[in-house]
Amino acid sequence: MTEYQHEQMEALELVAGHLSGLKAADIDALKGKLADYLCFRRDVDTFLSTHFSDICTETCYQSRISACCTREGIITFFADVAVNVIMSDEIAIQALFSVLRSPQEGSKCIYLGEKGCLWQVKPLVCEMFLCEKAEDAVLKINQDLQNEWHMLKKREKTFRWPDQIVLFDELEQLFLDAGHSSPLMYLHNSPGLLRVKKAVGRKQ
Numbered sequence: 662m663t664e665y666q667h668e669q670m671e672a673l674e675l676v677a678g679h680l681s682g683l684k685a686a687d688i689d690a691l692k693g694k695l696a697d698y699l700c701f702r703r704d705v706d707t708f709l710s711t712h713f714s715d716i717c718t719e720t721c722y723q724s725r726i727s728a729c730c731t732r733e734g735i736i737t738f739f740a741d742v743a744v745n746v747i748m749s750d751e752i753a754i755q756a757l758f759s760v761l762r763s764p765q766e767g768s769k770c771i772y773l774g775e776k777g778c779l780w781q782v783k784p785l786v787c788e789m790f791l792c793e794k795a796e797d798a799v800l801k802i803n804q805d806l807q808n809e810w811h812m813l814k815k816r817e818k819t820f821r822w823p824d825q826i827v828l829f830d831e832l833e834q835l836f837l838d839a840g841h842s843s844p845l846m847y848l849h850n851s852p853g854l855l856r857v858k859k860a861v862g863r864k865q
């Protein structure tokens with residue numbers, strides 16, 4: 662198991678273990694907390710599938726020139742893991758454990774299965790990634806779509822950029838308060854993100 666797999670496994674075990682001890686009403690309350698974020702994710706999905714599915718199919722699946730889903734190439738926030746586990750059933754969670762326990766081969770992300778990503782709500786960095794070819798083919802030639810994408814990027818920051826109280830910070834805090842910690846809790850351990858909090862007078 663690589664260090665990356667180990668770190669991912671630890672976070673997954675931590676979240677799954679904590680959630681398994683909660684009552685159904687507490688899980689429902691957590692799901693309620695995610696409502697705005699999941700709405701944002703649906704809007705991004707719609708934008709991408711409407712405007713990018715042709716270019717992505719051609720680039721990634723037909724000619725196999727792909728910058729997406731490279732091996733250990735993504736930053737996973739702790740909140741990504743939490744959101745995904747909250748929104749996954751047991752079968753989906755066990756599928757993640759299974760790939761993380763397996764030896765990693767090839768140059769692609771360990772979570773990339775035959776039918777695509779194994780996450781139910783994939784990491785935010787993955788969701789917002791557009792390769793240069795896709796940006797050039799779709800956004801560069803259409804100012805309206807550029808503006809729409811820009812607005813989605815602005816909305817993205819309201820969930821993960823800690824110059825204000827954001828969902829990703831709140832989810833880390835919730836697990837910290839329950840006595841858990843993880844190296845993936847970047848909103849509490851990344852020097853850069855802590856500087857952002859400090860600059861606006863937020864508690865770190």
Ligand code: SF4
Nearest residue numbers: 730770772773778787
């Ligand atoms: S979308 Fe899924 S398979 Fe692709 S890099 Fe992200 S986690 Fe890995």
